[in-house]
Amino acid sequence: MRLTDLNPKWVGMPGRVFSTEGKAVKTGMSFDCPCPACSVPPRAGRRLYVAFTPPIDPYMVLPETTWAPKDPSWQRTGDTFENITLAPSVDFAKYGHWHGHIINGEVSHV
Numbered sequence: 001m002r003l004t005d006l007n008p009k010w011v012g013m014p015g016r017v018f019s020t021e022g023k024a025v026k027t028g029m030s031f032d033c034p035c036p037a038c039s040v041p042p043r044a045g046r047r048l049y050v051a052f053t054p055p056i057d058p059y060m061v062l063p064e065t066t067w068a069p070k071d072p073s074w075q076r077t078g079d080t081f082e083n084i085t086l087a088p089s090v091d092f093a094k095y096g097h098w099h100g101h102i103i104n105g106e107v108s109h110v
Contacts, residue, residue, distance in 0.1 A: 001107045006031040008081045010056070011049060027055040029081075034107055035098040048097060050090055052076035081105060 008031040028051035032038070038046045052074045078084035082105045089110055093099040100109045 001034060003031060003081050003084065003102055003105045003107050006034060006107065007047075028052055029084075033092070033097050034100070034109075035092075035096075038097065046097070048090070048092055050074055050086060052086060078104065 008029050011028045011030050028049055030047045030049045033043075033046045033048050037043050054076065056076075056079050074086040074088065074090065076084060076086055084102060085104055086102045089099060089101050091099040091110075098109070100107060
């Protein structure tokens with residue numbers, strides 16, 4: 001499955017890391033949870049959030065509220081949803097959600 005199939009959105013993190021201008025610079029993304037339980041009600045439409053470094057755009061705005069654990073951070077390569085890679089694996093299993101990899105925009109389960 002491609003990340004672009006999961007309605008990804010860029011997310012800024014105001015209040016976390018600041019530039020000299022006082023703007024938030026740590027960014028991340030949210031996307032529809034690809035776990036089977038989140039494809040049916042009542043969990044349908046749940047979104048996951050991942051914070052990554054380095055940031056892509058230090059001046060992004062925070063979109064809709066999404067579910068996220070406390071401040072994990074992944075290493076990012078690529079700068080679009082089509083080519084982004086995150087390391088290590090994205091593991092939300094202890095919260096009852098997806099655990100897998102995002103490599104070159106491809107989403108897979110562990």
